[in-house]
Amino acid sequence: IEPISTSIAVGMAAALTGFLATYPNIFYYFNECCRPEWISLNKTALVVGIGATLGRTIYNYLHESCEPKWIALNATGLKVDLDRKLFGQHIASRIILKAVSGFMSNDNPKKPLVLSLHGWTGTGKNFVSQLIADNVYKEGMDSSFVHIFTSELHFPHASQLETYKSQLQQWIKGNVTNCAHSMFIFDEMDKMHPGLIDSIKPYLDYYDKLDGVSYRKAIFIFLSNAGGESITQTALDFWKAGRDREEIELRDLETLLSLAVFNNKKSGLWHTSLIDKNLVDFFVPFLPLEYRHVVQCAMAEMIVRGHQPDPSVANQVARDVVYFPKTERVFSVKGCKTIESKLDYYL
Ligand SMILES: Nc1ncnc2c1ncn2[C@@H]1O[C@H](COP(=O)(O)OP(=O)(O)OP(=O)(O)O)[C@@H](O)[C@H]1O
Numbered sequence: 001i002e003p004i005s006t007s008i009a010v011g012m013a014a015a016l017t018g019f020l021a022t023y024p025n026i027f028y029y030f031n032e033c034c035r036p037e038w039i040s041l042n043k044t045a046l047v048v049g050i051g052a053t054l055g056r057t058i059y060n061y062l063h064e065s066c067e068p069k070w071i072a073l074n075a076t077g078l079k080v081d082l083d084r085k086l087f088g089q090h091i092a093s094r095i096i097l098k099a100v101s102g103f104m105s106n107d108n109p110k111k112p113l114v115l116s117l118h119g120w121t122g123t124g125k126n127f128v129s130q131l132i133a134d135n136v137y138k139e140g141m142d143s144s145f146v147h148i149f150t151s152e153l154h155f156p157h158a159s160q161l162e163t164y165k166s167q168l169q170q171w172i173k174g175n176v177t178n179c180a181h182s183m184f185i186f187d188e189m190d191k192m193h194p195g196l197i198d199s200i201k202p203y204l205d206y207y208d209k210l211d212g213v214s215y216r217k218a219i220f221i222f223l224s225n226a227g228g229e230s231i232t233q234t235a236l237d238f239w240k241a242g243r244d245r246e247e248i249e250l251r252d253l254e255t256l257l258s259l260a261v262f263n264n265k266k267s268g269l270w271h272t273s274l275i276d277k278n279l280v281d282f283f284v285p286f287l288p289l290e291y292r293h294v295v296q297c298a299m300a301e302m303i304v305r306g307h308q309p310d311p312s313v314a315n316q317v318a319r320d321v322v323y324f325p326k327t328e329r330v331f332s333v334k335g336c337k338t339i340e341s342k343l344d345y346y347l
Contacts, residue, residue: 064138064139064143064144064145066145066178066179066180066181069138070137070138070139070143071136071137071138071143071145071179071181072104072136073100073101073104073105073135073136074135074136075097075101075104075105075135077134077135078096078097078100078101078131078132078135079097081131081134081135082096082097082128082131085127085131085300086124086127086128086131087124087289087293087296087297087300087336088123088245088287088289088290088292088293088296089123089124089128089286089287090245090246090248091248091249091250091253091284091285091287092117092119092124092128092284092285092286092287095250095282095284096115096128096132096284099113099115099281099282100113100132100135100136100219103219104136108216109216109217110206110216111204111205111206111207111215111216111279111281112203112204112215112216112217112218112219112220113218113219113220113281114204114220114222114279114280114281114282115219115220115221115222115280115281115282115284116189116221116222116224116280116282116283116284117129117221117222117223117224117284117286118224118225118226118227118228118231118257118261118283118284118285118286119225119227119228119231119285119286119287119288120225120228120231120232120286120287120288120289120331120335121225121228121334121335121337122289122332122334122335122336122337122338123286123287123288123289123335123336124286124335124336125223125286126187126223129185129221129223132183132219132221133146133183136181136183136219137183143183145175145178145179145181145182145183146182146183146185147171147175147182147183147184147185148184148185148187149168149184149185149186149187150187150188151186151187151188151189151191151192151193152188152191155168155192155193155196158193161193161195161196164193164196165195165196165199168196168199168200169199169200172184172200172203172215173210173211173213176203176213176214176215176218177213180214180215180216180217180218181217181218181219182218182219183218183219183220183221184218184219184220184221185221185223186220186221186222186223187223188223188224189222189223189224189226190224190225190226190261191224197274198274200220201274201277201279203215203218203220204220204274204279204280205277205279222280224261226260226261227256227257227260227261227285228286228288229260230253230256230257230259230260231253231256231257231285231286231287231288232287232288232331233256234248234252234253234256235248235287235288235331236325236328236330236331239328239330240328245287245290248287250285253285254283257283257285258275258283261283262275288330288331288332288335289331289332289335289336290330290331290332291318291321291323291332293332293336294317294318294321294332294336294339295311295314295315295317295318296314297336297339298313298314298317298318298339298342298343299311299314301339301340301343302314302343302347305343305347307347313343313346313347316346317339317342317343317346320342321333321334321338321339321342322334
């Protein structure tokens, strides 16, 4: 390299850079990104963009959506919950686990899952619905995809039947459109107007789509006391015969249940075609609860409240409960329903 020309070249480059530095606009003329006000504008846009993306990510992470992250069956969890938390319901426990696991593992069900839970008051029908919700939805009963209807609360006036019908249909359609894996619980189903039950019938059927909406991944749970008396009679017959309650099988109750529920003209269910169209997948009987189950409920409640479970307190609570029939005093009149409040008195 020739030293004189190199020095001249370096000197000229330095002079040109110095000249350009005193006239920044010349550079901006060719490269507009570097103008200071644009730099600050771009910086602001960048910060806003990153903020928005981050915000959206955090929102999606924390806010429940109709995604597998939020909705997926924990089959082991459901089994454990049914085994450990639900007392005295061996038939219901078995059917529920089989029905829910089978349905949730099917990617392409032909129809929604429809369960009809029957039995005496306080025997665990609402409780089981909660256990199902807890093991399907991350948010459990608080999930925005779990919906509860109570006949007397939501549909109190028979005169407004037509309004209720269209509201209920819109509500179901809207929610299933929003999330196919929605769950609908209808409490006091036997008190629901037959016309209203009929209005939801299309959603329970084997349709691929209705008005562009598929209902096949939804879960419908109907709760009622219908059939409770005949279930109780069977349990009492077993007790009188000295037979173990766990020996009672679904087939011992099925016929009785259908006769009691579907031949009972006072029952809302009887008037509907839900039954003869076979839209209910499983009829689930709940047995009346005995003294020992009430003790178990009291013990469980103590644990829930963070107390050391005390058998003597649990027995005191169970002794305070009313049992029927009057002579035998085998089954708790209110099941485990009042145990929670009774416990306040003893703790
Ligand atoms: N079989 C059971 N095992 C454990 N706990 C139970 C059982 N049955 C009832 N309980 C307890 O009693 C409470 C009330 O029961 P639940 O509401 O499930 O009764 P239900 O059968 O739905 O009654 P109803 O027909 O009057 O609505 C539950 O929240 C639960 O704590």
